[in-house]
Amino acid sequence: MAETETLNLIQKLAKIRAISDVVAKEKRGYNYSYADITSILAKITAGMKKYGVSLIPQIVPGTSHVEQLVTSNTKFTKTGEAYEAKTSEMLVTADMVFKWVDDANPEDFIEVPWFVTGSQGDPSQALGSGLTYCTRYFLCNYFQIAQADSDVDAYRSKQKAAEESEDKAIAEEIIAQFDGIVRQFLADHPDKADDVKNLVKRYVKNGNYLAIKEPALAADLLEKFNEKFIKGE
Structure with a gap:
């Protein structure tokens, strides 16, 4: 409990989101697939209990x-x-509020306006189905849960690819900065070429720093270069 006692409600909800970010669409009906509410609730309620x-x-x-x-x-x-075939259904609508409450501090709460609608032959069934859909869509939207069409791993693979693409772009910007500094430094100190190569080889075996794709690695190389060659001048 030591960890949860230091978290406010926003931080706890962020923790819950982290463990419920993706649910596979495992139910099928009416020519489409959708995530089972029990699968969503299982992950979220586990997080709610924990935090x-x-x-x-x-x-x-x-x-x-x-x-x-x-x-x-x-x-x-x-x-x-x-001939004209008539059908009759009951439509139920209502405004809703979903209220998140910190169990340890009930005065810390978040209210989210929402809306419920459902239609069935019976009013109680209409309300029941409406609340089920309403809850599922609320939770999916609030926690930005991806309802992967069939393969959770495929979704995670795409997510990872997007993250890697962003990291690559950041690393390239850092390396471009490093490249400019190195070129200028070697133009002024050609006798330091071997020292620079030895430093770079600590980060990439072939010495080709343009191949570095990890932002942390690129940033560390730039920092170490500045410490060793620029600040010491």
């Missing part, structure tokens, strides 16, 4: 609305005669 956070869903009083929807579609009999 002492409660979620209180509330329907805003006075905003509930129930309406009967009647639709008419033209259909045909086996003999080709057209």
Whole structure:
């Protein structure tokens, strides 16, 4: 508990998000796939239990609305005669508020306005299904949970590729700066070429610092070069 006691609600929610960032779409129906609410809740509730956070869903009083929807579609009999087929459903809507509360400090809470809507033949079923979908979409949006189409690993692979691309761009900027400094330094101190090469070879075997793709490695090389060759002048 030592760790959780030092975290505020925002920090706890960030921890929960970190362990529930992706859920596979494992359920199928109506020609599309979707993440099972139980899979989402399993990860999030585990995090809520670990970090002492409660979620209180509330329907805003006075905003509930129930309406009967009647639709008419033209259909045909086996003999080709057209007729109007009517169907009836109950539409339930309401404003909602999802309230995150820090169990250790109930005065630390976050309220998020939301909306629920559902339609079924029975009003109670409409509300029940609406709340289920509402909760799933709230949690997915709040924690930015990726609902991977089929393969969680594929999503993580794309995520990693994006991160590596960003890291590569940052490293290239640092190395470009380093390259300019090195060139100028060697132009002024050609006798130091071997010393510079020996330093670079500590970071990349063939001495080609342009091949460095890790920002941390590039930054450390630049820092060590400045300490050894620039600041000492």
